Amino acid sequence: MTLKFMDEQLPASFNNVRELRLKLANVLSSTQLPEEIQQNFQLAFSEIATNVVKYGCPAAKHIQVVFFQDNNRWALQVYDDGNPFSDFAIKVKNSQQALNDNELREGGMGLGIVVSRFPCFQYIAGSSSQPLNCFEITKLYSTQDKPSIAIIDDDATTLAILKHYLKSKYDITTYQNPSKAVTDITRHPVSLVISDMEMPGLNGLEVRQRFAASPSTNHMPFIFLTGHAETEFSASNLGIDDFLIKPTKKEKLIAAIERSLNRTKHIKATLGDKLDHDVTNTLRVQVPQKIGKFELALKMQAASAGGGDFIYKSADQHTIILGDVMGHGEQAKFFAHAFAGFFHGLFHACTQVYTDPGEILTSLSKAAESNDVMQATIVTCIALRIINEQTVSIASAAHPAPLFLSGGHIEEIECSGPLPGLMPEVIYHSTQLVFHPGQQLILYTDGLFESADTAEGRKQLENVVKNAFLENRTQPVTKSIENVYQIFQTHASKPLPDDTSILMIGLAEN
Structure with a gap:
C-alpha cells in the first residue's frame, strides 16, 4: 500500500525552494525515520531543486514535491516543467554506475551529493507522454524498529508468554541460557533486560552483576521477575529499575518497561545537559x-x-x-x-x-x-x-x-x-x-x-x-x-x- 505524505507544487524560485524544504522537513519529522535519513532527504531535495531553478534553460515555471512510502520503500520525487537535462538523463539511463563526479557536474550541476547519499537514484526527462521532468530518490527503511528487549528465563513457557505479551510493541529476544545471554548482550547491548531471579548456572543477581561490570551494559535498564517477594531485598543494591512478582499481568509489565525506558531517557538527557553546560562554557567564543x-x-x-x-x-x-x-x-x-x-x-x-x-x-x-x-x-x-x-x-x-x-x-x-x-x-x-x-x-x-x-x-x-x-x-x-x-x-x-x-x-x- 502506498502512503503519500506530501504532494506540493509552487512556482519555481529560490524562495519557494526554501519554503518547500521547510514543508518537507515538517513532513519528515512525522515519519519516525532516523534523523540522519530525514536530513539526507532534505539535503537531496535542496540540491535537486536548486539545480532546477538555477540551471534550467528555459527555466522551470513550477516545482512539485512528492514524498511517499510504499511498504519499506521511502521515495522523494521532484518534478519540474523546465527544459530537461537530456545528457544527464541519458547517462543515468545507460549506466548508473558509470556516473562520476565530473559527469554529475555537467551543466554546472553538482549532484554528486545526491548519488552519494541515495544510490537508488533516477532522472527521467520529460516527454510528449509525460511532460514533466522527474528526479526520484528512494531509501529502504522500516519504521517498525522498536526498543530491543532481552528476556532471560530458564522456563520456556514463561518466555513464550512474555514474548507474546510484548512482541507487537518491542523487538524481543529470548534466552533460556543466562550465560549465553550475558555473552550476547555484552557484545550487543539492548534497550532493556527482563530476567528471572532463580535460574540454574547463573542466577538473576549474577547476571545483573556481570552486566554492571561491563562499560557497555552497566547503565542498561534491568527488570527482575521472581516468584518470591522476599528476594526483592537481595536485589535492591544492584541498580534494578523494577521488580515484578510472577505471574504478572501484561499491562503491569508494559507499564514497568515504559517507566524504565523513560527513566533512562531522562537520566541521559540530564547527563547531556550537564555535559553541555560544562563543554559549552569552555568552547563559547x-x-x-x-x-x-x-x-x-x-x-x-x-x-x-x-x-x-x-x-x-x-x-x-x-x-x-x-x-x-x-x-x-x-x-x-x-x-x-x-x-x-x-x-x-x-x-x-x-x-x-x-x-x-x-x-x-x-x-x-x-x-x-x-x-x-x-x-x-x-x-x-x-x-x-x-x-x-x-x-x-x-x-x-x-x-x-x-x-x-x-x-x-x-x-x-x-x-x-x-x-x-x-x-x-x-x-x-x-x-x-x-x-x-x-x-x-x-x-x-x-x-x-x-x-x-x-x-x-x-x-x-x-x-x-x-x-x-x-x-x-x-x-x-x-x-x-x-x-x-x-x-x-x-x-x-x-x-x-x-x-x-x-x-x-x-x-x-x-
Missing part, C-alpha cells in the same frame, strides 16, 4: 567589540541544551566563522561540540597560511572529505575576514545569505558555495564589501527566520526581523542587536524551535 573602525556584536541562543550553532575566532581576531549543524537537540548538540573542537584545530593551522575566507573554506572542505565527524552530519558555515578599516571579505558554505544594511535598504549578499566535505575539488570564492559609515552587515543562522510553526508565520517573522534591523540601523551594533533580538523573541515560537545566532558588524558613523 566571545567576539571583540571593536576591530579597527569596525564594531561587532554577537547574540547566540540555543533552542535546547547546547544546540547546533557554533562560532570560531582566529588568533588575530580578524577572521570569524559562524556555523550551524543541521538537526536539533542532543544529536546536534554533541556534533556541534565535536565541530567546535575540529574547527579550532583546523582553523588555527589554516589561518597561519590563509587569510582569504574562500581559501579557508576550501581547506575546510578538503579536510572534511576524510573526517568521520563531518561525514556523519551536515553543517553550513560562513567565514568573514576584516581586511582593512573599510573592507571585509566573506565566503559561504551553503549558509544563509548575509544581509547588508545601507541607508534605508536591506539586501542579501550572494556569496554561497556548496556544503563542505561532500564533493571533491570544491573551490570557494570570496566576496568583498567596502563599508561606508553607518552601513552594517548581518550574519545569522537559519533559526532567525525559521523559528515559527507555519509557512505564513515564518514569512511574517522574517519581515518583522528585517524591519527591526532597518529601524535600529542608526544604533550602535551592540544596542541594535539587543533591540532586534527582543523583537524576535516576541514573535518567534515558544519554546524556540531552532538555535538562533546573529553576528553584526558595522562601520561607526564619524
